[in-house]
Amino acid sequence: MRAFKAALEQGTPDAVYLLHGDNEFLKDEKVADIIVRLVDPATRDFNLDLLRASDLDAGRLSAVLDALPLMAERRVVVLRDPGGLKKDARVVLDRYLAKPARETVLVLVAPSAWKPEPSLMDRASTVELRSLTEAEAVSWIVMRVASLDVSIDQDAASLLVRSTGPDLALIDGELRKLRDYAGGGPITTEAIQAIVGVRAGETSSDLLDAVCSRDGVRASGLVPLILSQPKSTGVSLVMSLTTHLLGIGQVLVARRSRVSPRQLSGDLYAMMGESRSAVVGRPWGEAVTAWTRHADHWDEPAVERALHLLRAADGALKESSLSSDEQILSTLILAMCQTQRIHAA
Structure with missing residues (x-):
C-alpha cells in the first residue's frame, strides 16, 4: 500500500x-x-x-x-x-x-x-483492500476528518465506530453531517449523540459486555436502543453474540488445557482473522479482553446451550413474522443469562 x-x-x-x-x-x-x-x-x-x-x-x-x-x-x-x-x-x-x-x-x-x-x-x-477492523476504522476516521478540515477526539471516534461498525461508506456520510453540525469546531461525543443518536453506555459493545457478564436485565434493556442505531439488526446482533460465545468457549478450553495467557491471546486473534465471516461487533482487542475477563461466568455446557439458543434465535429472526426482533432478542438474552443462575443454584 x-x-x-x-x-x-x-x-x-x-x-x-x-x-x-x-x-x-x-x-x-x-x-x-x-x-x-x-x-x-x-x-x-x-x-x-x-x-x-x-x-x-x-x-x-x-x-x-x-x-x-x-x-x-x-x-x-x-x-x-x-x-x-x-x-x-x-x-x-x-x-x-x-x-x-x-x-x-x-x-x-x-x-x-x-x-x-x-x-x-x-x-x-x-x-x-479488505474490510477494516473496528480499531482500524477509528484510525481511518482520524485521518478522514483531517481531510474535511475538522478534528475529532479518540473517544468520539470510538463511539462512532461502535454505533456504525466499520462500514466506511456509512461512517463517511455521518462524518459529513457531523462536520456541518460542528460548524468548524471539533467533533465531540456530544455531537455524535445528537446526530447519530447513540450515547456512551448504550452501544453494541455495552450490550455484548452485559451478556458476557451474564447481566441479562441490563443487556435486554439495551436491545431496543441498539436496534434503533444505524446498520444494527437482530441478525447482526445474534452473529456478534455467537462470535463472543465461541470466544469464551475457546478461553474455557484453553484454560482447561493450561494454555499460557500469551498464547491464548494470539489464538483468539487468529480465530477472528481466519474467519472473515465472523461478525465481532467491536474492536478485536475489546472482544479478547471481554472474553478473558468474563469467562469465569461460564462453563462449557453453558456455552453449548447458549450457542444452541443463538442458532434457534437466528432461525426465528429470518423466518418468523409473529415476533419482533426486539422480542426475540430479549427472550434470547434472558434465557442465556438464566443458565448462569440455574448453574449457580
Whole structure:
C-alpha cells in the first residue's frame, strides 16, 4: 500500500494495478485517487476509459488498450470485474498483460467475491483492500476528518465506530453531517449523540459486555436502543453474540488445557482473522479482553446451550413474522443469562 501511494504521489505509477478485497468503499476511493492524480481534467474525455467486463467484447477491449494518449503523457483504463470477461476478450487482456503499454495505466478492479487468479496477480501490482477492523476504522476516521478540515477526539471516534461498525461508506456520510453540525469546531461525543443518536453506555459493545457478564436485565434493556442505531439488526446482533460465545468457549478450553495467557491471546486473534465471516461487533482487542475477563461466568455446557439458543434465535429472526426482533432478542438474552443462575443454584 505504501508503494502504491508513493508511486501516485511521485507520478511514477506501475503499468497495471489489481485492486482486490472485500472493501468496496476503499476500492472506489483508490480508483478515484488514481484518476485525480494521473488524468488531466482538461483531457479526461480522451484519456480515461471506465469499463465493465460484462459490457465488453474482444474488439472493444483491444481498441481501448491499444489507444494512445491524446495531448497528455498517459491514459488510464479502469476495468471492473476482469474475471467476468468473455473468452475472446480475456485472450486480449492476457496478451496485453504480457506486454503492457508504457503510456497506459490499467486498473483492474476485482469484486469482493473474486477468487485470486495467479495469471492476473503475477502480472500486476496487487493492492488488497479488505474490510477494516473496528480499531482500524477509528484510525481511518482520524485521518478522514483531517481531510474535511475538522478534528475529532479518540473517544468520539470510538463511539462512532461502535454505533456504525466499520462500514466506511456509512461512517463517511455521518462524518459529513457531523462536520456541518460542528460548524468548524471539533467533533465531540456530544455531537455524535445528537446526530447519530447513540450515547456512551448504550452501544453494541455495552450490550455484548452485559451478556458476557451474564447481566441479562441490563443487556435486554439495551436491545431496543441498539436496534434503533444505524446498520444494527437482530441478525447482526445474534452473529456478534455467537462470535463472543465461541470466544469464551475457546478461553474455557484453553484454560482447561493450561494454555499460557500469551498464547491464548494470539489464538483468539487468529480465530477472528481466519474467519472473515465472523461478525465481532467491536474492536478485536475489546472482544479478547471481554472474553478473558468474563469467562469465569461460564462453563462449557453453558456455552453449548447458549450457542444452541443463538442458532434457534437466528432461525426465528429470518423466518418468523409473529415476533419482533426486539422480542426475540430479549427472550434470547434472558434465557442465556438464566443458565448462569440455574448453574449457580
